Amino acid sequence: MSDVTTQTADTSPAKDANRNLVLALLFIVYTFNFIDRQIIGILAAPIQAELGASDSEMGLLGGLAFALFYTGLGIPIAWLADRWSRTWIMTIALTLWSGFTAICGFTTTYAQLFLARMGVGVGEAGGVAPSYSLISDYFPPKERARALAIYSFGIPIGSAAGIALGGVVASLVDWRVAFIVVGLAGVLIAPIFRTFVREPQRGRYDTKPTADAPRAGFFKALGVVTRKPSFWLLSFGASCSSIMGYGSFFWIPSFLQRSYDFSLQEAAFFYSAILLVGGVIGVWLGGMLGDKLGAKRRAMFALVPACAWILAAPCYALGLLSPSPTVAFFLFLAPTALGLVWLGPVIAAVQHLAPAHMRTTASASFLFINNLIGIGLGTYLLGLISDALVERFAEESLRYSILAGTGFYVAAAILYLIASRSLKRDWVD
Structure with missing residues (x-):
């Protein structure tokens, strides 16, 4: 039985007194999503030391093991979310992925850890598109x-x-305890989320309210977005960006330890500071520019990310080739920010490629392509290139592997420049 509550359509955001609380709780859940997803990056070195995994095997652990079910289940779960309670789906998903993260801490072999990471992906499949x-x-x-x-x-x-929490706990205790701590914390958040986040009326702010719209069939909703060129260009462009984005998030902590002789804790604090400062600036800049420029010209939802990626590639290259970690810190801030500018404008644009009662399926279809390619290939591909370059560059192989990955930002920018031409035509108000 549906848990969706019926509310009277209201176009005045001021009357949504709890919307900021809802956004805050959604943000907290998404934060745990990425804590559980990315913690393995800082734990890669001690895991490799204990389990004897190569860079390419660790790439599979950080990418394919997670992405396999994360992407595969995302679309059917989103279809369910278009027909049932999004808040219940997210509560169950948060509990699952946090529980499997804790289970990672009880594994003793590479195969067991691979399976546990697959479980994390199963849970996280229900977290983003409903949000x-x-x-x-x-x-x-x-x-x-x-x-x-x-x-x-x-x-x-x-x-x-x-990265910071994982590095500290792994340094003080071991990598298994780090998984257990963050996993159990997420499980405790789940009932709080369910208590305070309620279902709003679907499509309440759209030009044509969809409160009485028929529940969309899966293939009908999928057909609406896949017939639009903008959907494919936005999806594959984001995928190219994500290959570099997820790959660098996973491998830069190991690069810092190998190329600059950082300890695990030093690498954790160094890179977490870059992600925190650069990432927050980039995400906010993208959202602000998307709202401001996109209101006048729909193409800007694609052009803003394209310009950011073109600038990010050379900044990353300069940072990776710097012999000084201090110089690299400031050089990495810029591309970290620029690499995340796309999130606000592109996610907003995807919401307008389908009617409100099909949005979750549209978002999940976009995420399926982006994450299958970006997460599934990003960490593995950079790890594979690193293994291939070991004979020539030894401990510096990761430096040049990540450098090669910057080419994907250029590819992403080209696809978004093309997408800017069709976005206005494909837009649904």
Whole structure:
């Protein structure tokens, strides 16, 4: 039986007294999403030392093991969320992925850890697309990119927290305890989330309210977005960006330890600071520019990310080639920010490629492509390149592997420049 509550349509955001609380709780859940997703990056070195895994095997652990079910289940769960309670789905999902993160701490072999990471992916499959849909029903279009940007702060803040916390706990105790601590914390958050976040009316801020719209069939909803060129260009462009984004998030802590002789804790604090400062600036900048420029010209939802990626690639290259970690710190801040500018405007644009009662499926379809390619290939591909370069560059192989990954930012920018031409035509108000 549906848990969706019926509310009277209301176009005045001021009357949504609890919408900021809802956004805050969605942000907290997303932060735990990325803590659990990215903590393995800082724990890679002690895991490799104990389990004897190569860079490419660790890449599979950080990418494919997580992405396999995360992407595969995302679309059917989103279809369910378009028809049932999004808040209940997210509560169950948070409990599952946090529980499996804790289970990672009880594994003793590479195969067991691989399976536990698959379980994390199963849970996280129900976390993001329903959130996008909820935010679209709590915030009107003119504020949506900024609201989605605030929600997306969970990416840099969660990643930074996962790396910092994981590094400290692993240094003081061991890597298994780090998994257990963050996993159990997420389980405790789940009932709090369910208590305070309620279902809003779907499509309440749209030009054509969809309170009485028929429940969309899965293939019908999928057909609406897949017929639009903008959907494919936005999805594959984001995927190229995510190969570099997820790959660098995972491997830069190990790069710092190998190339600059950082300890595990030093690498954790160094890179978490970069992610926190650069990431928050980038996500907020993207949301602000998306709302401001996109209101006048729809193409800006694609052009803003394209410009950011073009600038990010050379900044990353300079940071990676710097012999000084101090110089590298400041050089990494810029591309970390620029690499996350896309989140607010692109997620907002995807919300407008389908009617409100099909939004969760549209978001999940976008996430399926982005995450299958970005997460599934990013960490593995950079690890594979690193293994291939070991004979030539030894401990410096990761430096040049990540450097090669910056080419994906250029590819992403090209696809978004093309997408800017069709975005206005594909837009649904």
